[in-house]
Amino acid sequence: MAEAKPANAAAPETLLRVEDLRTWFHTFSGTVKAVDGVSFSVKRGEIMGLVGESGGGKSVVGFSILGLIDPPGKIESGAIEFNGENLKDAGDARLRDIRGRDIAMVFQDPMTSLNPLHTVGEQMDEMLRLHTDMDAGQRQARCVQVLEDVGISRAADRLKSYPHQFSGGMRQRVVIAIAMLAQPKLVIADEPTTALDVTIQAQILKLMRRQIRDNGASMILVTHDLAVVSEMADHITVLYCGKVVERGPTDDVIRRPSHPYTRGLIDSIPNPAHRMARLKQIPGAVPDIRKLPKGCNFQDRCPRVGTLCRESEPPLVATGARAHACHFPLKEGETE
Amino acid sequence: MLGYTIKRLLQMVFVLWIVSVIVFLMMSFTGDPVFMVIPIDSTQAEIDQARRILGLDRSLFEQYLVFMKGMLQGDFGRSYVYRQPAMDLILERLPATMEIVVVAMIFAALVAVPLGVYAGANPNRTTSRAIMSGSLLGISLPSFWVGMMLIFLLAVQWQIFPSSGRGETVDFLGLKLSILTLDGWYHIILPSLTLSLATMAIILRITRAGMMEVMRQDYMKFARAKGVSRRGVLYGHGLRNALIPVVTIFGLQLGDLIAFATITETIFAWPGLGKLLIDSIYRADRPVIVVYLMLVAFIFVVINFLVDMVYTWIDPRITVK
Numbered sequence: 208m209a210e211a212k213p214a215n216a217a218a219p220e221t222l223l224r225v226e227d228l229r230t231w232f233h234t235f236s237g238t239v240k241a242v243d244g245v246s247f248s249v250k251r252g253e254i255m256g257l258v259g260e261s262g263g264g265k266s267v268v269g270f271s272i273l274g275l276i277d278p279p280g281k282i283e284s285g286a287i288e289f290n291g292e293n294l295k296d297a298g299d300a301r302l303r304d305i306r307g308r309d310i311a312m313v314f315q316d317p318m319t320s321l322n323p324l325h326t327v328g329e330q331m332d333e334m335l336r337l338h339t340d341m342d343a344g345q346r347q348a349r350c351v352q353v354l355e356d357v358g359i360s361r362a363a364d365r366l367k368s369y370p371h372q373f374s375g376g377m378r379q380r381v382v383i384a385i386a387m388l389a390q391p392k393l394v395i396a397d398e399p400t401t402a403l404d405v406t407i408q409a410q411i412l413k414l415m416r417r418q419i420r421d422n423g424a425s426m427i428l429v430t431h432d433l434a435v436v437s438e439m440a441d442h443i444t445v446l447y448c449g450k451v452v453e454r455g456p457t458d459d460v461i462r463r464p465s466h467p468y469t470r471g472l473i474d475s476i477p478n479p480a481h482r483m484a485r486l487k488q489i490p491g492a493v494p495d496i497r498k499l500p501k502g503c504n505f506q507d508r509c510p511r512v513g514t515l516c517r518e519s520e521p522p523l524v525a526t527g528a529r530a531h532a533c534h535f536p537l538k539e540g541e542t543e
Numbered sequence: 544m545l546g547y548t549i550k551r552l553l554q555m556v557f558v559l560w561i562v563s564v565i566v567f568l569m570m571s572f573t574g575d576p577v578f579m580v581i582p583i584d585s586t587q588a589e590i591d592q593a594r595r596i597l598g599l600d601r602s603l604f605e606q607y608l609v610f611m612k613g614m615l616q617g618d619f620g621r622s623y624v625y626r627q628p629a630m631d632l633i634l635e636r637l638p639a640t641m642e643i644v645v646v647a648m649i650f651a652a653l654v655a656v657p658l659g660v661y662a663g664a665n666p667n668r669t670t671s672r673a674i675m676s677g678s679l680l681g682i683s684l685p686s687f688w689v690g691m692m693l694i695f696l697l698a699v700q701w702q703i704f705p706s707s708g709r710g711e712t713v714d715f716l717g718l719k720l721s722i723l724t725l726d727g728w729y730h731i732i733l734p735s736l737t738l739s740l741a742t743m744a745i746i747l748r749i750t751r752a753g754m755m756e757v758m759r760q761d762y763m764k765f766a767r768a769k770g771v772s773r774r775g776v777l778y779g780h781g782l783r784n785a786l787i788p789v790v791t792i793f794g795l796q797l798g799d800l801i802a803f804a805t806i807t808e809t810i811f812a813w814p815g816l817g818k819l820l821i822d823s824i825y826r827a828d829r830p831v832i833v834v835y836l837m838l839v840a841f842i843f844v845v846i847n848f849l850v851d852m853v854y855t856w857i858d859p860r861i862t863v864k
Contacts, residue, residue, distance in 0.1 A: 275767055278667075299773075307770035314768075319761040324783050324858055333779075337770050369859045385769070 223249040228285035237497040243449040256440030264449040308338035311386035315398040317378035321370040328366030376407035448504040455529035465531035562840040620830030629830035640815035647738035655746035663754025681744030690737040690810040707812035734811040753785025794850035
């Protein structure tokens with residue numbers, strides 16, 4: 208530990224910096240600007256929540272970082288700087304080294320993210336074969352250890368099992384184990400608990416947080432569930448229609464959101480204090496991302512909309528640790 | 544596993560028995576072989592005698608019993624024409640057919656699977672479209688035309704390969720094989736190529752369809768996110784998931800080629816089963832045809848069994864019971 212500290216101190220505090228990222232999909236029916244000018248950064252050891260509704264471009268951000276955008280998608284512009292290295296222009300060979308070893312991913316649906324024809328052991332071993340020079344015995348030992356870390360008993364036996372012999376929650380544990388195997392610096396978790404039973408969700412989240420903390424890693428937690436983020440994340444970035452609408456330390460943002468969209472998301476979390484009250488929701492739906500309105504993207508669903516909102520798009524304004532993109536931000540304590 | 548195998552074996556025996564009945568009845572209703580084996584100017588007495596010798600004077604049921612009894616004892620009857628056991632005739636020619644078929648199937652798989660994987664993984668590339676158009680040709684061109692064109696170009700015009708025959712053979716474990724000599728290989732290439740084209744096209748298309756389906760799966764992206772190379776993702780994770788229909792078609796095509804390589808064998812004067820079958824049909828050589836059909840049925844049944852075994856090896860979720 209004493210030796211690790213100076214190295215850590217020498218490394219810059221910021222692990223990942225995404226600057227003005229634009230990832231567009233050129234489809235027959237028009238260009239889908241799934242991610243359109245997103246900026247955020249992730250510090251070492253930090254959990255960053257990336258929040259937004261379905262179709263908000265959250266997953267695309269994760270895939271862009273790893274260079275896993277396939278045609279017709281393309282990273283149009285922006286910068287992705289990981290550990291001081293420009294990932295956007297890194298070659299495929301370099302990216303393959305980074306994937307899994309430095310940045311690992313956890314997918315949404317554990318029922319489909321494991322290959323049904325390979326044993327769990329083979330799929331774990333593959334990761335170590337690619338990214339370490341351990342021999343077969345060491346790899347086996349490491350697999351058993353990590354599998355036990357994620358709470359799978361009789362790990363040595365389970366290595367020989369196929370994914371279909373596991374339940375959904377167990378499979379997600381396996382996926383997390385695979386992600387942690389090579390001790391990545393950053394884990395991108397894309398809706399890691401959405402496909403799971405509610406009873407399992409809390410367990411898996413706790414497990415992920417402990418794994419991240421124990422390994423000194425950082426995490427980007429992509430989710431639509433603000434409740435999950437408020438428990439897990441240190442920082443939060445709210446996306447709407449491919450753009451950042453609000454950003455800041457989690458507690459601060461949850462306690463006094465500036466953007467009406469964030470407010471709406473918070474209000475749609477069931478609150479035990481208002482049991483019998485009708486749950487609030489954000490009116491309308493996410494607009495067609497190919498035909499966004501002039502001005503603010505949120506105008507048609509916003510309770511505070513004014514003429515200015517229909518004319519010009521609000522820029523992202525930073526004040527201290529917070530930032531928001533709204534012409535008429537909420538003041539502290541103000542509801543709507 | 545043992546129980547399953549025994550069950551499958553019994554099934555195979557049952558299928559073969561059904562085939563034997565059908566084959567026997569079919570043969571009995573088509574043509575009178577007596578006139579094929581006696582001189583045209585024979586007297587009625589001679590005809591009757593020939594009938595008796597061939598056993599054709601008895602009732603159909605009796606004939607079937609004799610036929611079955613013979614089969615169970617490994618006696619499949621004697622060729623009316625060659626006066627030899629029909630089984631010996633067939634087995635003598637089987638290696639020749641197996642040779643071109645096996646070479647054709649291996650060639651088809653080696654070409655079709657990588658091309659299919661490529662076309663399935665990159666469906667929008669021009670190369671893929673060209674491959675798919677080419678495969679349409681492979682399916683639609685009749686083999687007799689392809690065979691003749693190959694002979695015309697490669698044997699007559701440029702004289703690279705011989706146009707017919709089997710070339711030099713070597714005795715190996717009592718079988719006459721051409722694949723063990725260079726000259727034999729020269730002779731095998733053209734007929735095998737002709738045989739393989741249609742199969743190649745079908746396997747290619749099936750592989751591509753399977754890969755296109757597999758490419759959409761999450762585990763493919765997960766593998767990429769682990770840092771697996773593109774090749775590793777396609778062949779290590781993708782292909783095996785696309786393989787079940789490919790193996791099915793491969794099995795069916797294998798049986799098909801063994802049974803019906805006739806046209807290609809005729810064009811290249813390849814002394815295999817197909818030529819024997821055609822000759823036997825011309826001469827109404829009933830025992831040979833019967834043994835041939837029984838053998839084909841047997842081969843299909845065995846291939847099917849093997850294909851089912853391969854399924855369980857490919858996909859651990861498939862279990863035999």
